[in-house]
Amino acid sequence: MDNIIKFEDLINSNLIVEAIYEGGPKDNISADSISKLLKCENMGGFRILGSKKTQNYKLCGIYTDLVNTDWPDMIEKESGMFIYYGDNRSHGRELHDTPKGGNQLLIFSFEQLHLGNRKVVPPFFVFSKSGIRRDVVFQGIAVPGHPEVNENEDLIAIWKLKEGKRFQNYKSVFTILDVATIKQEWIADIQMGNAFTPNAPKEWIQWVQTGLYKPLTAERSVEHRSKIEQIPTSPIRLAIVETIIEYFKSHPKGNMLLRNVQQF
Incomplete structure (x- = not known):
């Protein structure tokens, strides 16, 4: 069963990787769960x-739906790599001139990374769309680079090219750190202006x-x-299997293939 955190409990909730955080009942920004967390x-x-x-x-907080084909954000869970595209997604603006300031944050963060500062x-706290209303899945804490x-x-x-017009956007690479749980106490510390407290994850401090x-x-x-799970459970699926068997009866290696099918 998925771990689902109720909307009314978000303000005091820890962030747990792969847990689902429920959005509010209204279909507007008051239902947003990330801002509550x-x-x-x-x-x-x-x-x-x-x-x-x-x-x-x-x-x-970074939010992605992971399904936009024009901006294919991606989490490689085998390697911990997170690829995320910036927020200049239409023509007519300079690369860093975005209303929400996301690209300015990207260039600042990566410049400081490269300077060793x-x-x-x-x-960065990464959330993805769960598929249900405004619910989100916590994917982990991330830092720039990999x-x-x-x-x-x-x-x-x-x-990029959109409506026949060219514009630029950022493609960034992050590492999701090996941290299973973020304490809400650390979020409170950060809010007060001090991220370097005993509540901070040691992997992030490192x-x-x-x-x-x-x-x-x-x-x-x-x-x-399992064998039971592979057995057809409907007349249509059974008919498909029978069609395959009938087709391969005339195949040069049909007997061998049919014996493999019949084992299941």
């Missing part, structure tokens, strides 16, 4: 807490202090259907 903005792909004007970023880079990607490739400005990444990697399990 992080005390940040309640709209857009970048949900920033802190000052954009002075670049004093405290944290950022990781202490001013805010933690051990398999060099600094010339972790943030790239790419050209990255800030040393630049070493500890990605959240997951080995894909091999899943085989």
Whole structure:
């Protein structure tokens, strides 16, 4: 069973990887769950807490639906790599001139990463769409860069074409750290302006202090259907199997193939 956190409990909830956080009952921004969890903005792909004007970023919630073919955000769960596209998604604006300030945050974070000034880079909390109303799935805490990607490739400005007009946007690469649970107490610490407390995940502290990444990697399990699960359960599926058997009766290796089919 999925771990589903009720909307009314979000304000005091920890962030647990792969847990579902329920959206509110209304179909408007008041139903947003990410802002309840992080005390940040309640709209857009970048949900920033802190000052954009002075670049004093405290944290950022990142939201992705993972299904946009034009902007194919992707989480590689085997390697802990998270690929995310910026917020300049239409023509007529300069690359960094976005209303929500997401691309400004990206260039700031990656520049500071490359300068070795990781202490001013805010933690990024990644959420994806669950498929049900405004519910979201917590995917983990992320930091810019990845051990398999060099600094010339972790943030790239790419050209796109929309309605016959060209424009640029960022493609960024993050690492989701090997942290299973984020304490709500740490979110409160960050909100008060101090991320470096005993409540902070040690993996995040290690990255800030040393630049070493500890990605959240997951080995894909091999899943085989049982014999019972492979038996057709409807007349249509049974007819498909019978058609396959009939077709291969005249195949040069039909007897061998049919014996393999009949074993199941």
